[in-house]
Amino acid sequence: xxxxxxxxxxxxxxxxxxxxxxxxxxxxxxxxxxxxxxxxxxxxxxxxxxxxxxxxxxxxxxxxxxxxxxxxxxxxxxxxxxxxxxxxxxxxxxxxxxxxxxxxxxxxxxxxxxxxxxxxxxxxxxxxxxxxxxxxxxxxxxxxxxxxxxxxxxxxxxxxxxxxxxxxxxxxxxxxxxxxxxxxxxxxxxxxxxxxxxxxxxxxxxxxxxxxxxxxxxxxxxxxxxxxxxxxxxxxxxxxxxxxxxxxxxxxxxxxxxxxxxxxxxxxxxxxxxxxxxxxxxxxxxxxxxxxxxxxxxxxxxxxxxxxxxxxxxxxxxxxxxxxxxxxxxxxxxxxxxxxxxxxxxxxxxxxxxxxxxxxxxxxxxxxxxxxxxxxxxxx
Amino acid sequence: xxxxxxxxxxxxxxxxxxxxxxxxxxxxxxxxxxxxxxxxxxxxxxxxxxxxxxxxxxxxxxxxxxxxxxxxxxxxxxxxxxxxxxxxxxxxxxxxxxxxxxxxxxxxxxxxxxxxxxxxxxxxxxxxxxxxxxxxxxxxxxxxxxxxxxxxxxxxxxxxxxxxxxxxxxxxxxxxxxxxxxxxxxxxxxxxxxxxxxxxxxxxxxxxxxxxxxxxxxxxxxxxxxxxxxxxxxxxxxxxxxxxxxxxxxxxxxxxxxxxxxxxxxxxxxxxxxxxxxxxxxxxxxxxxxxxxxxxxxxxxxxxxxxxxxxxxxxxxxxxxxxxxxxxxxxxxxxxxxxxxxxxxxxxxxxxxxxxxxxxxxxxxxxxxxxxxxxxxxxxxxxxxxxxxxxxxxxx
Numbered sequence: 181x182x183x184x185x186x187x188x189x190x191x192x193x194x195x196x197x198x199x200x201x202x203x204x205x206x207x208x209x210x211x212x213x214x215x216x217x218x219x220x221x222x223x224x225x226x227x228x229x230x231x232x233x234x235x236x237x238x239x240x241x242x243x244x245x246x247x248x249x250x251x252x253x254x255x256x257x258x259x260x261x262x263x264x265x266x267x268x269x270x271x272x273x274x275x276x277x278x279x280x281x282x283x284x285x286x287x288x289x290x291x292x293x294x295x296x297x298x299x300x301x302x303x304x305x306x307x308x309x310x311x312x313x314x315x316x317x318x319x320x321x322x323x324x325x326x327x328x329x330x331x332x333x334x335x336x337x338x339x340x341x342x343x344x345x346x347x348x349x350x351x352x353x354x355x356x357x358x359x360x361x362x363x364x365x366x367x368x369x370x371x372x373x374x375x376x377x378x379x380x381x382x383x384x385x386x387x388x389x390x391x392x393x394x395x396x397x398x399x400x401x402x403x404x405x406x407x408x409x410x411x412x413x414x415x416x417x418x419x420x421x422x423x424x425x426x427x428x429x430x431x432x433x434x435x436x437x438x439x440x441x442x443x444x445x446x447x448x449x450x451x452x453x454x455x456x457x458x459x460x461x462x463x464x465x466x467x468x469x470x471x472x473x474x475x476x477x478x479x480x481x482x483x484x485x486x487x488x489x490x491x492x493x494x495x496x497x498x499x500x501x502x503x504x505x506x507x508x509x510x511x512x513x514x515x516x517x518x519x520x521x522x523x524x525x526x527x528x529x530x531x532x533x534x535x536x537x538x539x540x541x542x543x544x545x546x547x548x549x550x551x552x553x554x555x556x557x558x559x560x
Numbered sequence: 561x562x563x564x565x566x567x568x569x570x571x572x573x574x575x576x577x578x579x580x581x582x583x584x585x586x587x588x589x590x591x592x593x594x595x596x597x598x599x600x601x602x603x604x605x606x607x608x609x610x611x612x613x614x615x616x617x618x619x620x621x622x623x624x625x626x627x628x629x630x631x632x633x634x635x636x637x638x639x640x641x642x643x644x645x646x647x648x649x650x651x652x653x654x655x656x657x658x659x660x661x662x663x664x665x666x667x668x669x670x671x672x673x674x675x676x677x678x679x680x681x682x683x684x685x686x687x688x689x690x691x692x693x694x695x696x697x698x699x700x701x702x703x704x705x706x707x708x709x710x711x712x713x714x715x716x717x718x719x720x721x722x723x724x725x726x727x728x729x730x731x732x733x734x735x736x737x738x739x740x741x742x743x744x745x746x747x748x749x750x751x752x753x754x755x756x757x758x759x760x761x762x763x764x765x766x767x768x769x770x771x772x773x774x775x776x777x778x779x780x781x782x783x784x785x786x787x788x789x790x791x792x793x794x795x796x797x798x799x800x801x802x803x804x805x806x807x808x809x810x811x812x813x814x815x816x817x818x819x820x821x822x823x824x825x826x827x828x829x830x831x832x833x834x835x836x837x838x839x840x841x842x843x844x845x846x847x848x849x850x851x852x853x854x855x856x857x858x859x860x861x862x863x864x865x866x867x868x869x870x871x872x873x874x875x876x877x878x879x880x881x882x883x884x885x886x887x888x889x890x891x892x893x894x895x896x897x898x899x900x901x902x903x904x905x906x907x908x909x910x911x912x913x914x915x916x917x918x919x920x921x922x923x924x925x926x927x928x929x930x931x932x933x934x935x936x937x938x939x940x941x942x943x944x945x946x947x948x949x950x951x952x953x954x955x956x
Contacts, residue, residue: 383927531779
């Protein structure tokens with residue numbers, strides 16, 4: 181990969197092998213998974229067997245001992261499944277649910293959760309958002325009351341990726357009366373008594389089991405506190421950067437796939453005696469799309485490079501997320517338009533790609549929140 | 561209201577805005593259609609999304625006189641003006657079902673007008689009279705798997721055989737294709753005559769050889785049944801010819817104008833409804849200690865949407881006035897369709913965004929509006945075709 185790509189030949193090899201596995205084993209099932217609104221449990225151990233679930237995690241936990249660059253390659257290639265939901269379920273497990281355990285967990289917690297997660301045997305979810313607190317993360321109200329030996333948790337989370345299948349949920353709870361920036365903690369909550377999941381029906385990401393999770397008098401033992409008591413807010417913020425970068429990478433991967441499929445369609449479909457690409461307006465539209473994809477890739481890779489260099493690039497990551505999510509949806513929408521009537525048919529995939537892409541400007545921090553963050557970062 | 565030295569003129573934001581094309585009668589019609597849609601259709605909208613809306617909607621609407629509003633009284637219509645059709649297209653959005661609205665519109669404003677304009681008295685008696693009652697359902701067959709935008713590229717062939725014609729071919733994306741009793745079918749009767757080689761036929765859907773091949777699964781408009789149809793040696797008598805032999809292309813080009821304007825009206829009304837629902841949400845939903853509608857950026861989003869809707873509305877109304885007054889405003893109709901389709905999608909998309917995570921959930925209905933609206937930039941003539949028609953109208 182030329183230009184300012186952060187990737188080396190080693191990463192390119194990983195990309196080729198990941199892509200080969202995904203296109204062979206996962207992509208052919210995408211349509212069925214979307215229809216059934218579920219992807220099979222076996223996908224996780226299958227990916228684990230290829231070493232793809234623990235790329236950035238240390239070998240002592242069963243990982244590949246690589247870094248975020250390796251995972252970045254994987255995230256881009258997951259988009260080639262052609263099912264935003266399946267990619268999201270896998271991505272959430274490796275990118276947002278397990279990292280907090282790796283970064284803030286005790287050795288014992290890593291053995292209990294990270295090791296089987298990397299093997300694809302125990303799937304994780306991250307539970308922060310609530311019906312009454314989305315953008316306003318500090319307002320979460322799920323509370324944990326201290327009892328003998330642990331906590332009792334009551335509350336409700338929503339829009340939780342892997343919310344039905346997850347064996348454990350890394351959950352943000354209020355551990356003081358006021359909650360807020362200095363009163364939130366993280367508990368790793370095992371699925372069990374009092375934990376009730378209900379699957380949500382969505383516009384897209386349909387292969388993903390996004391759910392509401394109700395916690396009713398759930399006992400959580402002391403040893404499941406993740407990180408320090410009342411310091412959960414810092415954990416939330418730390419996690420967001422990789423989540424947002426991963427979303428940017430996923431968008432780039434999805435746009436790349438849509439580009440390939442749309443150009444193939446536009447070169448084959450004939451109207452007025454010539455292929456669609458024979459019409460100047462279509463060619464220019466495609467040129468604009470290619471430019472957008474390139475822009476998104478450059479901005480994302482720049483943020484990625486800064487991230488792996490340890491810069492803590494809040495501005496660049498936020499900009500990458502803001503730019504790529506709307507760009508990806510507009511990209512899919514334009515590709516749908518190029519397909520004409522076929523673009524409106526389920527049979528042709530592009531409409532599902534558009535539905536999947538539409539979450540991007542909302543989830544992982546809405547466009548509006550990205551702009552708020554930038555306002556502060558830019559000292560406005 | 562005149563400004564004087566003594567008085568202070570206040571903005572009349574909440575005044576009921578009338579447009580000069582609508583009379584009190586139109587407003588009464590508006591109310592009765594709205595009440596019907598809210599009471600009898602909207603409660604079933606979600607259910608009909610899963611399957612389709614029942615055929616019985618047609619005779620019920622026929623009973624209420626809603627299927628022949630601007631159609632001649634001699635065929636059972638209400639004899640109203642073109643604006644009554646606009647009112648129907650606007651108020652049917654209260655059914656909360658884009659698919660139902662589309663199925664009705666195809667029947668009243670796409671398939672029926674050409675039969676009235678070009679049909680014989682027998683054809684009008686056979687099809688228009690029962691269609692206005694809702695006892696027979698109509699559909700329109702132009703598009704083929706290999707010919708969408710390029711209408712002149714259609715290949716469905718009608719070959720003369722004695723006093724009959726034999727029809728072979730394939731049509732796709734046909735709204736009402738699974739429920740209709742008859743199809744207004746565009747065929748090629750003379751491959752060597754270019755634009756003068758097309759003929760319209762009225763083909764009963766129960767004719768031997770008419771095959772409903774597939775029920776197409778779509779991004780939106782789920783309550784509407786969309787068909788892939790095959791015609792295999794379908795024999796029809798010469799009396800099935802609609803209009804003039806060889807003039808079918810011109811007939812259908814005329815039909816498309818009315819279709820596009822009604823579609824544009826539906827886009828404006830749908831966008832308006834979505835806008836109003838989202839204003840309500842912006843009052844109810846709180847974040848960071850206040851109603852989300854009170855954030856300046858959200859306020860401005862509503863302002864942008866309102867401006868877009870109003871601009872499209874004015875284009876539709878003024879163009880309808882031209883149409884009703886005997887003009888043939890093809891350029892303006894194309895502009896209205898182009899603009900209304902685009903802003904409807906933009907408004908629905910922005911409304912999803914304002915709803916946040918809830919906008920992505922099917923439960924809230926706003927994502928369905930986007931999926932339904934999205935068809936309008938493609939069906940009845942894509943944005944790109946509208947741009948071509950408009951551009952060419954300047955000699956370019």
